[in-house]
Amino acid sequence: MADGARRGLDLDLWSYRILLGLLGMLALVIMVGPVLIVLAISFTADSSMRFPPSGFSLRWYEALFDPVRSSQIHRAAINTVQVGLWATAIGTLLALLAALALARARGVAARSADTLFVTPLMLPQISFAVAALVFFSMIGFEAAKPAIVIGHVVVCVPLVYKTISASLSQLDPALIESSASLGASRLRTFRRITLPIILPGIGAGAFLLFMASKDNVAVSLFLSDARTNMLPIRMWQMLEGTLDVRVAAVSGVLILATLVLMLAMERFVRISDRLR
Template structure:
């Protein structure tokens, strides 16, 4: 019986380790392929690369050669920054209002704020274009910022709500009994407790905005070209290796930002709701 149990345990561990290794390969493999491709000395996207070179990164950072990419990246960063700030304000206030309420109205509002994660992005992008056109507004960075903000509010709402679960109601009662006003209590007690979750959610919202394609596709104009749309066009037309170089810059930048956020706010713990 013991021998059969040990064989069963060994088989279980081998199977689980194999599945974990396969999942890791699927997640990490494409990243490694893109990074190696961005270092190729070939004139087209090829893997494995015939040789290694940093020439495509030099071309990417050259304003004379990659000016349109730089403008698209600047637009994406501007929209992501403003939409993340708007999502932080809206999501943070919504979390504060809904966190300690168990009423049907609160649950309905929570589902309403989380609905952008369920609604297909392509459907929302088309709906936003039709709605803004009906209002007589033309696609612009401002409209794109509004559209992105609506889509990324759930990230801030969920992480901030998780942080609010750690807020002991007795702290608020003690503050009130000592004569502190609501604003002072919020600034000295509530905000320091929820700030890590708010920061983590804002970071996730920023990254989701950078990566958003459907809304950018419908609400962009020739003057508001976005980085994902620019990369897609380059892939369709010329298989430009600079697309891989842009991806390499994004991968390294996101990795560094994730390490910084993990250090400052415990990003992984916040996403798990602890």
């Protein structure tokens, strides 16, 4: 009787493992499959986006890096990188100051401020983009690139704030108290103790903010103009108009750049640990 129950339990366990493995493989195919298809299309010899490609060619990467033919793509990419860097710098600084101020704070005001910082994650980005457009129009603010930077900071700063807050929650208060008891100022304590401990969290949050800014379409779409066209919007225009295969080449470059950045962040700040 006991042997039969044990065999039934083992069978249930194996069935569960097989089902879990199949679901994991399905999820992997859903996530990685489209990426592999886009990469394959980017090396096609065809003149249209068709899968599977009829032949292998680097013609679309050559066209992508052509400074004359792809000048608009290059300008859009430069705008995207500039906006991303500015948004990352400003957003990381604001998130760091907010996290330090609220790390040990208690009470209704502190909880309200904490909720306020993560609210943009819960709001539909397109709703915020429309609101930002109306607000900037009302106050007469017509500088498109600074407006996009502000919009990206508001939308993406919760990502940095949460990672820094998580790092601060792991900081032993005894270290701060010991530093103060030895006569160190608050600035010296922050520079020599707090900052080195939370620096990986800051780096991980800054990386997430930059990647979120790079892929933000809603805010960029509503706040940009013809001179500050952003890369995601430019790619959408190319797909909507002519199904240009250079879009697949741009995607290939972005995938490679993202992979390199992720490996670098994993090497220096262990970003996978910060996201658990």
